[in-house]
Amino acid sequence: MLHAVLPLKDLVAAKTRLSGLLGPSERRALMQAMAEDVLSVLSSHPALAQVWLVSDDPGAGLLAGHFGVCHLPESTLACSGLNTVLQAACARVAAAGAERIMVLHADLPWLQATDIDRALAQQTRQGGLLIAPDRSAQGTNLLLFEAAATPQFRFGRDSCRRHREGTGSFSLLQRGGIAADIDEPRDIADLLAASAIGAATSAWLDQPGLRQRLTVAVNALGLAITANTRDSTRSGEGDA
Ligand SMILES: Nc1nc2c(ncn2[C@@H]2O[C@H](COP(=O)(O)OP(=O)(O)OP(=O)(O)O)[C@@H](O)[C@H]2O)c(=O)[nH]1
Ligand SMILES: O=C(O)[C@H](O)COP(=O)(O)O
Numbered sequence: 503m504l505h506a507v508l509p510l511k512d513l514v515a516a517k518t519r520l521s522g523l524l525g526p527s528e529r530r531a532l533m534q535a536m537a538e539d540v541l542s543v544l545s546s547h548p549a550l551a552q553v554w555l556v557s558d559d560p561g562a563g564l565l566a567g568h569f570g571v572c573h574l575p576e577s578t579l580a581c582s583g584l585n586t587v588l589q590a591a592c593a594r595v596a597a598a599g600a601e602r603i604m605v606l607h608a609d610l611p612w613l614q615a616t617d618i619d620r621a622l623a624q625q626t627r628q629g630g631l632l633i634a635p636d637r638s639a640q641g642t643n644l645l646l647f648e649a650a651a652t653p654q655f656r657f658g659r660d661s662c663r664r665h666r667e668g669t670g671s672f673s674l675l676q677r678g679g680i681a682a683d684i685d686e687p688r689d690i691a692d693l694l695a696a697s698a699i700g701a702a703t704s705a706w707l708d709q710p711g712l713r714q715r716l717t718v719a720v721n722a723l724g725l726a727i728t729a730n731t732r733d734s735t736r737s738g739e740g741d742a
Contacts, residue, residue, distance in 0.1 A: 509556045
């Protein structure tokens with residue numbers, strides 16, 4: 503049985519690197535929208551027996567209920583910090599019967615079911631720890647592993663290299679729908695040019711006046727809004 507673990511920090515604390523472009527309520531709403539899009543993909547994927555939303559955000563219970571997934575409050579894990587929280591969450595998930603576990607971030611608005619399919623197929627074929635990096639190949643956006651071989655989580659700076667070095671056997675999956683997270687203003691420029699993002703993130707972007715305001719702001723930063731690198735890389739991918 504495959505389970506997914508989705509960590510979600512308190513929404514008021516999310517996406518601080520976008521503070522120059524977005525106000526607090528806008529950042530909160532963007533993070534919520536992206537989490538909804540990821541939950542929508544996960545909760546409807548036939549290969550996933552269970553999805554766990556690991557979060558102490560006040561709205562997390564409702565969000566999990568809306569998508570029919572399990573809410574695992576971080577406070578019940580008696581620890582703090584993303585890596586420690588994930589370690590404890592995966593132990594719970596394994597105890598609940600998971601044989602394989604997928605850990606991924608909630609800020610992946612390009613994610614599609616086919617991305618999950620590819621990750622599963624590759625991990626089944628190659629075994630070991632599957633690592634799907636971010637677009638810079640420095641961060642890690644998704645990990646997939648046997649529950650009995652849960653890795654030491656090393657999210658944070660240079661996590662892709664640290665996940666590779668911390669395990670005996672691994673494979674890399676480079677795929678646009680997983681690699682394209684939303685962290686920095688450059689990523690908002692890509693979002694503005696996108697046509698293939700999830701419905702909730704798309705609706706967030708289509709709020710009256712927001713698209714126009716963000717277009718002016720990213721242009722002022724010298725960031726090109728070009729059609730669309732992320733959209734075109736979503737279906738193209740390379741297994742490394
Ligand atoms: N439950 C839980 N989730 C976390 C925690 N820290 C990060 N996350 C989640 O892990 C994923 C990656 O988080 P980050 O890159 O640290 O969050 P971020 O909001 O992009 O970060 P900043 O822009 O630096 O504020 C997202 O799904 C976060 O919501 C944590 O301490 N607890
Ligand atoms: O490797 C990591 O720690 C993550 O990619 C960080 O998440 P972020 O892409 O949301 O910063």
